[in-house]
Amino acid sequence: MSNAPAPKPEVVEEAYIILQQLGGNKFLMMTGADKLMAAGRSDSNPNPWLRMNLRKNQAQVNRMKITLMPSDTYKVEFYRQVLVDWEPVISHEQVFEMVYGDDLQALFTSVTGYDTHL
Incomplete structure (x- = not known):
C-alpha cells in the first residue's frame, strides 16, 4: 500500500469565482444545488462556465x-434536461445575457424562488 496522498480534484478558478459570487457553500446549502461541473478557459473553450443541478423549483x-x-x-441559462431513449431533451429554457456578478443571486431567486442566503 502506498502512503501517497490522494490526488486533489482540479479546481477551475473561473468557476470557483462564479460560485463565490453566488454565495459559495452557503449558496449550495440553501438551494440544494449539487453535481457541479466546470470548464476552464482553453484554446477550444474561450468562455469558462459552471453548471449545476437544481432541486424542484417554481x-x-x-x-x-x-x-x-x-x-x-x-450568460445564465436555466433549463430542464431529461433523457428520452438515452437522448437529452431540453425544455423550459430561460436565457439571460449581460448579467453582472452582483446580480447573480437576485436572478437565481427570481427564477427558482429559492433564497441564496439567510
Whole structure:
C-alpha cells in the first residue's frame, strides 16, 4: 500500500469565482444545488462556465449553467434536461445575457424562488 496522498480534484478558478459570487457553500446549502461541473478557459473553450443541478423549483428547471463572456458579464441559462431513449431533451429554457456578478443571486431567486442566503 502506498502512503501517497490522494490526488486533489482540479479546481477551475473561473468557476470557483462564479460560485463565490453566488454565495459559495452557503449558496449550495440553501438551494440544494449539487453535481457541479466546470470548464476552464482553453484554446477550444474561450468562455469558462459552471453548471449545476437544481432541486424542484417554481420554474420547473433542473439545471443552471453560468458562462463568463468576453464582456466580463455572464450568460445564465436555466433549463430542464431529461433523457428520452438515452437522448437529452431540453425544455423550459430561460436565457439571460449581460448579467453582472452582483446580480447573480437576485436572478437565481427570481427564477427558482429559492433564497441564496439567510
